[in-house]
Amino acid sequence: MQQETRVRNASRNVVFGMFLKGYQILLPFIMRTAIMYYMGDGYLGLNSLFGSVLWVLNLAELGVGSAMVYSMYQPIIDNDKEQICALLKLYQKYYRIIGLVIAVVGGILTPFIPYLVKSDMPEGVSIYVVYLLNLFCTCMSYWLLAYKNSLLTAHQRNDVASKVMLVTNTFQYAAQLVVVMTIGDYYIYLIVQIFTQIVTNLVTAYFANKMYPEYKAVGKLPKETVKKINNRIRDLFTMKVGQVIVSSADTIVISAFLGLAANAFYNNYYYVLTAVTGIMNVVFVSCTAGIGNSILVETEEKNYTDLKKLSFIIMWLAGMCSAVMLCLYQPFMRLWVTEKRMLPFAVVVCMVVYFFISQVNQILITYKDAAGIWHEDRFRPLVTALVNLVLNIILVQFIGIYGVILSTVISVLAVGMPWILHNLFTVLFKRNAWEYIRKLLYYTIVTTIVCTLTYLVASQIPGVGILALILKAIVSVIVSNLLMFVAYFKMGEFAEVKKLVIRVLKRQA
Structure with missing residues (x-):
């Protein structure tokens, strides 16, 4: 019940x-x-x-x-x-x-x-x-x-x-x-x-x-x-400090080193990323209390199975969003802010990588918060954020906005994610993390291939207007989901999530 x-x-x-x-x-x-x-x-x-x-x-x-x-x-x-x-x-x-x-x-x-x-x-x-x-x-x-x-x-x-x-x-x-x-x-x-x-x-x-x-x-x-x-x-507290540094450093560093105009251009692109991230966060926020309840009343094995199911759902959604963002970012920005405010396509690639990594990280953070694993995790956010801030200040002076984005990706991949994985699987799941890490690597490889192939297909659509943008959106959604279906339909998580979706739909009917 x-x-x-x-x-x-x-x-x-x-x-x-x-x-x-x-x-x-x-x-x-x-x-x-x-x-x-x-x-x-x-x-x-x-x-x-x-x-x-x-x-x-x-x-x-x-x-x-x-x-x-x-x-x-x-x-x-x-x-x-x-x-x-x-x-x-x-x-x-x-x-x-x-x-x-x-x-x-x-x-x-x-x-x-x-x-x-x-x-x-x-x-x-x-x-x-x-x-x-x-x-x-x-x-x-x-x-x-x-x-x-x-x-x-x-x-x-x-x-x-x-x-x-x-x-x-x-x-x-x-x-x-x-x-x-x-x-x-x-x-x-x-x-x-x-x-x-x-x-x-x-x-x-x-x-x-x-x-x-x-x-x-x-x-x-x-x-x-x-x-x-x-x-x-x-x-x-250290988690809060870390979140604040990561969330605020980019804008403050760009404003201080590159000016308000550069800050506005960057935040136009970042706004799109946060919009998509915000939609994804609805899933995380809506599930956190339920996960916390489950951790208190369910078995360790049940909670680990639920982690794998949630990870599958998020990685499918994040993979689709990454592919669509890669295809639509520049056409959308051209219509919205005009050519004079656009940043190079390489910035888009960095933004998409940043988005995908943040979604993987958010799965782990959601379980960590729901389980209340804050004492063991207290130094990770602060160390990750300080690495991010130092890289921000150094790299922005050499490669500008690219350095601001890449500093976050590097700090999360090199410091934050390995640390939180260790904490979760030591304290909550009490098992070796390698099975779960292999799944994350598989999802990452699939997403990279899906993004590349989807972009190659969508880029064949000519034109720069609203109609071309809509067509690219439709094509990128269909192609990315078809490719992920081929990659994932034999996985056990696919069958479990399918049952869950059917159960929810029947209840809503």
């Missing part, structure tokens, strides 16, 4: 999550386009830069959210309402402190912000005002009932938060689009973003209260329980 519930919840979260993610991709795409053509590349680069700067300030979160949600899994299984309420109280306290820390540290860093922009600062815009508005938005995201969202996540009801964001994002982008296309005031653009963040937090908290009225932020946890949670948070 629990397994059926996990599958049902994950399926629902994937459906709503995919819908929301598609919506979230389309609206920012329209917004980026409007800023690009109505306000200029400088504003676009500035937008990307401060997104990364504020992500750095989110270090203060320390991984509290992940630790608290993980701590709720067992009480939910046991229906221990008193402990869940006490966890909410602790979560509320921590998030208030986090918002205060971000405000103080952000204020201290204010005088140093201009050093992050090499050139191309838009006229009439104060970098200090832009920074402080972004800082205020980040602080409000923690202070206003953010802890309530943990109830939805721990109960696998991410679809509720998705619906709220669907409505609030509609308002935000509609209002911002009017601002960009009429008065072109970047300050008002940011104020709309702040207002939307406030509304999103309040409405999400309202629905969490309505669905789970029995859970209030009251009570006190035993000191031993608090100590365990704090230990998890401490172990998660």
Whole structure:
């Protein structure tokens, strides 16, 4: 019964999550386009830069959210309402402190912000005002009932938060689009973003209260329980630092060394990659709570079998996406940003490699997070990120944007992935990892062949317009899936996933 519930919840979260993610991709795409053509590349680069700067300030979160949600899994299984309420109280306290820390540290860093922009600062815009508005938005995201969202996540009801964001994002982008296309005031653009963040937090908290009225932020946890949670948070800190460095370093380094215009061009390409990655992440986010539940109640062998099934699904999807991206990246960018803002095809190849490696890595991270293997894994993200940062700063000066992308790929392949594989198979699965590694290598080889053959076929389609783009999309999807079917249909995972898909479809019918 629990397994059926996990599958049902994950399926629902994937459906709503995919819908929301598609919506979230389309609206920012329209917004980026409007800023690009109505306000200029400088504003676009500035937008990307401060997104990364504020992500750095989110270090203060320390991984509290992940630790608290993980701590709720067992009480939910046991229906221990008193402990869940006490966890909410602790979560509320921590998030208030986090918002205060971000405000103080952000204020201290204010005088140093201009050093992050090499050139191309838009006229009439104060970098200090832009920074402080972004800082205020980040602080409000923690202070206003953010802890309530943990109830939805721990109960696998991410679809509720998705619906709220669907409505609030509609308002935000509609209002911002009017601002960009009429008065072109970047300050008002940011104020709309702040207002939307406030509304999103309040409405999400309202629905969490309505669905789970029995859970209030009251009570006190035993000191031993608090100590365990704090230990998890401490172990998660290095992971958080690593994530922040990897996610933010590229944009900040490009802005500091190459300028805002180069930053805008790079982030146009990176936006496409993050859009596809975001769609894939819906699957990971929707499954994490179910995986965490399964790890607690199922056998080690069952969990390893589930890992292989999830890996098969993700590698099929990632292989198809990689092939389609390789075929469509440049034709799409030519239509969207025009020739003058395009980067060489070699950048596309680097982006696709980056995407595929990140999906392999995310499978392992998902299981690591669901199993709570944070203590053993505490140094890996930090070491990986520091290697990435050093390579970033060195390589950007010699090979520019290529160095920024390749530094991430090298650090993950050489440091991050071997390390996390060791941790997973030593702590969780307690077996030799070579069988699983061989499967990953096979998936990688198949994906390389599929991408190459699909690109050769799709490149035969002439033309540069929308019709040619649509035809290439159709051809690349069909060809890549046919090739992967030939490569995978005899695998045991194929049969298992086929049964799973049929079961889900019957339930939805």
